[in-house]
Amino acid sequence: MRPAALDWSVENCTIARAMEILGERWTVVVLREVFNGVRRFDDMRVRTGIPRQVLTNRLSMLVERGVLRREPYREPGSRPRHEYRLTGMGLDLWPVLVAVLGWGDRYLADPEGPPLTVTHRDCGAEVRAALRCAEGHDVTEPQDVVPVPGPGARRRG
Amino acid sequence: MRPAALDWSVENCTIARAMEILGERWTVVVLREVFNGVRRFDDMRVRTGIPRQVLTNRLSMLVERGVLRREPYREPGSRPRHEYRLTGMGLDLWPVLVAVLGWGDRYLADPEGPPLTVTHRDCGAEVRAALRCAEGHDVTEPQDVVPVPGPGARRRG
């Protein structure tokens, strides 16, 4: 059976566009750091082992794309510096990070368990990414999700 | 304030491990194709424009890592071939793909809207990735999620 997807163009696919930002080796690791509250160049570098040049590139790319912003700050007794903080666009990446974390925890963790969990501030219970439809139904089986062309779909030329 | 994360090692971080698989330029795009039902080498290549060599590499990497499997099939009147299908581990990437799609749709879509939506098979309503805690509370604000060291956490040496 010929997949229906073959009739539709992928030139404006938003997954591809998102992966142009997120799809470089270290980008998501940098975002993990920022979500964890690590906001300064050298802290990130020491923790992650990312080469300086690459970290510089990734951070400026993320600033340029609007995911992070540079925020000046000044600690008493040192000169003014800046740190990297999430913008609204960046904060909205939480579900992506949590989804990746959940998958990694399930298939790639060491036997003793994952090194990090995310919890709900109010009740302390573990937070996970779940799929839900606009009608409020939970979607647990992958087979229950059907991709369909959206408003911006274009036929292939 | 010094971030607590600095005390913890990241060597066994499951996000980093997941991104070793997902974090290459084309991997997620390949997965998007497979989730959309496009399972054959040439269909993918024509649709995505991925260079042959790279597509070969990505597919065999994904097979090797257990995300895809090669399935032989035979269409009447042609020789036996094989196609790529998701394993259980691969199917569990749905929440990741949907989360990326949701973010991309929100910030990177063309004005006329996203080219693809995912819907619930039963009711046809749009499916989105949401965060929920184990107690069943919905988590809508990024600030309501708190990262804490998990069972596999190691102090930094």
Added chain:
DNA sequence: TTGCTGAGTCTGTCAATCAGACCTAGCCTG
């Protein structure tokens, strides 16, 4: 004046990406 520190830049090496040409197994047609 010299030194320290956070946040870089510069340089050279090595690996990955990419485009484009070439190859190959099995089927089909003449």
Added chain:
DNA sequence: CAGGCTAGGTCTGATTGACAGACTCAGCAA
């Protein structure tokens, strides 16, 4: 059974990116 077609690749060479290690630079402090 020779030749062609096609899906699914290899091979080759040019460009880009990752990486390590050394160097730079601004401002504070001794």
